[in-house]
Amino acid sequence: MTAEEFDFLVRLLEAPSPSGYETPARRLLRERLDGVADSIEVDMLGNLYATLKGSGGGPRVMLTAHCDEIGFLVRHIDERGFIWFAPIGGVDPHLSPGQRVSIQTASGPVAGVVGKKAIHQMEGAEKDRVIPFTEQFIDIGAVDADEARRLVAIGDPVVFASRVERLCGERIASRALDDKMGAYLVLRAFLDLAGQQRLAGDVCAVFTVQEEVGLRGAGPAAWGAEPDVAFVVEIGHGTDTPCPRCPSYRRCPARQRASADPWAQRQPRPLRPADARRAGGGHPAAGTRRTARYRYGCQGDSAEPRRSRHRPGQGADPLRPHPLGGP
Numbered sequence: 349m350t351a352e353e354f355d356f357l358v359r360l361l362e363a364p365s366p367s368g369y370e371t372p373a374r375r376l377l378r379e380r381l382d383g384v385a386d387s388i389e390v391d392m393l394g395n396l397y398a399t400l401k402g403s404g405g406g407p408r409v410m411l412t413a414h415c416d417e418i419g420f421l422v423r424h425i426d427e428r429g430f431i432w433f434a435p436i437g438g439v440d441p442h443l444s445p446g447q448r449v450s451i452q453t454a455s456g457p458v459a460g461v462v463g464k465k466a467i468h469q470m471e472g473a474e475k476d477r478v479i480p481f482t483e484q485f486i487d488i489g490a491v492d493a494d495e496a497r498r499l500v501a502i503g504d505p506v507v508f509a510s511r512v513e514r515l516c517g518e519r520i521a522s523r524a525l526d527d528k529m530g531a532y533l534v535l536r537a538f539l540d541l542a543g544q545q546r547l548a549g550d551v552c553a554v555f556t557v558q559e560e561v562g563l564r565g566a567g568p569a570a571w572g573a574e575p576d577v578a579f580v581v582e583i584g585h586g587t588d589t590p591c592p593r594c595p596s597y598r599r600c601p602a603r604q605r606a607s608a609d610p611w612a613q614r615q616p617r618p619l620r621p622a623d624a625r626r627a628g629g630g631h632p633a634a635g636t637r638r639t640a641r642y643r644y645g646c647q648g649d650s651a652e653p654r655r656s657r658h659r660p661g662q663g664a665d666p667l668r669p670h671p672l673g674g675p
């Protein structure tokens with residue numbers, strides 16, 4: 349990966365785009381596709397479609413990944429200026445207390461810290477309890493409701509204020525590898541195909557929205573793109589991390605179907621629907637599959653192993669040489 353490509357990937361990963369608020373990520377993707385794709389469209393939900401026309405006669409191919417991420421939503425500002433929030437997607441309530449967050453307001457980001465009852469004020473088993481989101485709040489430093497409400501509005505989306513971090517080797521951590529990494533792979537495949545002799549069939553890259561809140565974009569996107577064949581890129585669980593309940597990670601379907609080592613050279617392999625269910629978590633292929641099975645009578649998807657899904661710092665290894673031999 350070139351320095352310019354890595355810089356783009358970092359900007360994509362850091363563009364705040366919780367489900368339903370994907371505009372910043374979609375804008376970046378669209379900038380790269382402008383002048384390359386033969387046509388670009390955005391549907392009512394916000395799914396972004398870029399098409400390369402084929403030379404004629406071949407199957408229409410869809411490449412797709414979701415470009416939304418988990419986050420939070422401002423639901424209430426109390427009289428003392430504390431901000432109460434709800435999760436967008438499957439956020440683990442264990443992980444949010446103490447985190448710095450960035451509220452995406454109409455006039456720009458506002459920094460905050462997620463608070464909860466201090467450990468000194470807790471007793472006994474209360475210390476072991478998972479603090480539900482209803483008992484967590486965002487402190488932006490406001491002294492009262494007026495000051496908070498001047499800055500923040502009900503409905504503003506919120507993301508963890510974590511940047512892309514370089515880990516050892518060529519690895520990175522980011523809050524949004526699920527699934528901006530997939531979106532980036534789809535983009536790169538599309539750009540590579542655009543630089544080659546046209547395929548017989550059309551190629552349609554689709555960057556879907558609202559995956560984290562119920563695979564909402566993928567189904568309509570499969571209807572919109574009307575593919576003969578669809579390749580869905582999504583993360584799967586990296587199963588090489590310690591887990592007391594799974595002493596033998598070899599039994600994990602993600603291991604069997606993709607690779608337990610998220611740092612290893614990745615080879616997308618077929619992931620059966622049952623495997624996706626066993627591995628846990630939603631997969632936009634399920635949305636595409638629903639439409640595919642219903643409308644086209646076909647299905648198929650792939651999973652990219654990632655460590656620490658749905659956390660402020662998921663891990664991946666994007667800097668390895670391009671599998672197609674490019675930069």
Ligand SMILES: [Zn+2]
Nearest residue numbers: 526527582583
């Ligand atoms: Zn995902």
